[in-house]
Amino acid sequence: MAEKTEHRPTARVLNILELLASSPEGLTLTEIAEAIDAPKSTISPFIHTMTQRKFIFQNKNTNKYNIGIASFCVGAAYTNNMSALEFIKSEMKYIVKETNEICQMGILDKGQVLYIAKVDSESPIRIISSVGKRLPAYCTALGKAMLSNIKIEDIKKLYPNGLIPFTSKTITDFNELEKQLKEIQNTNIAYEFGEINEPSYCLSTPLMKNNDILAAISVSVPSFRMTKEKNDLIKKLLLESKIKIETYFREHDIDKNNLTIS
Incomplete structure (x- = not known):
């Protein structure tokens, strides 16, 4: 049909x-x-x-x-019915409390990240993303986390004009992107260092049910505040929240229909 x-x-x-x-x-x-x-x-x-x-x-x-x-009002009615989002935001708030850095959540909308939740820190930084905004997935940590289980041939179809640079650090080579995505499959941590906004670092982890990536959460850090200790702490917190959120997904039978807007 x-x-x-x-x-x-x-x-x-x-x-x-x-x-x-x-x-x-x-x-x-x-x-x-x-x-x-x-x-x-x-x-x-x-x-x-x-x-x-x-x-x-x-x-x-x-x-x-x-x-x-x-x-x-329409958007608020949608969110009020989304207990899964509230559970995820509670984890995001904990991450912000422990790191004092911004935490965001996004879903994949074709080749873009759609930002659907954000928790600010007490020392917020200026970032390009915001709730309701879309950014190319290939140059954001959230996006890379959600692209990580997609074959590179299918990713190329999402970007028929290639990987357009936003800064001098943006990945523009599909082979390099594929290499990073394979690493994410092993570590469950995606990185973005100045690819969309040069003064910032971002770490993210995919949120999955079975083998399906439903969303991702990330932490953004200004380069002058990033240390090895903070990097390790953020990774630890993201992976701990990943386990708890994915358990919630399974126990409450959450799927993409509960988190997407398409």
Whole structure:
């Protein structure tokens, strides 16, 4: 049976919501149209209705649109039904307490990491990622953790334009990426050193049920605070939380439908 194609008007509404969710500074109508490759005249009625229904709102001073209260309510209702996320966040809070560094959680959305939870430390650093944002998986620790059980041939299909560099340290060679992913399979720890944001280090571990990676959690550390002792502590805490979270997954029959938004 052939796969059904997307309903274009519905897809455009969802594209607008996803775009604004990952653009906290807001976007003008022109910027939205360009980003989703649609004429302004076509999406203008969508924008008007979404604004009227409070799924988005327009800042009258800048003419930029942002996510509205109705979208927040829908998202909050989703999260409130996700006890698995609350359990994971409790582990994340413990990791932050022990390391005083930021802890994040993400899921894999095609070739991107979608950040769905974050716990700040008392000494937060400025990082590129944020809840609701998407970043390429190949140059983030979270992403590498979740790509680690995918064959390199299938990974190449996710990035038909190759591995585009974000910094001078970004991996751009599929062979090197494959080498790192094989190492993650052995250690359950993924690393990213300045590939997406040069002044920071990040360690991550995949969260699995059976052989299926459902999500990953990570700890981000500014380079000036990273020491061997902190590196070892973070690895230990991540692996301990991995065991507890994966036990929760098994005991409560958690699968990707409980953690993904697709």
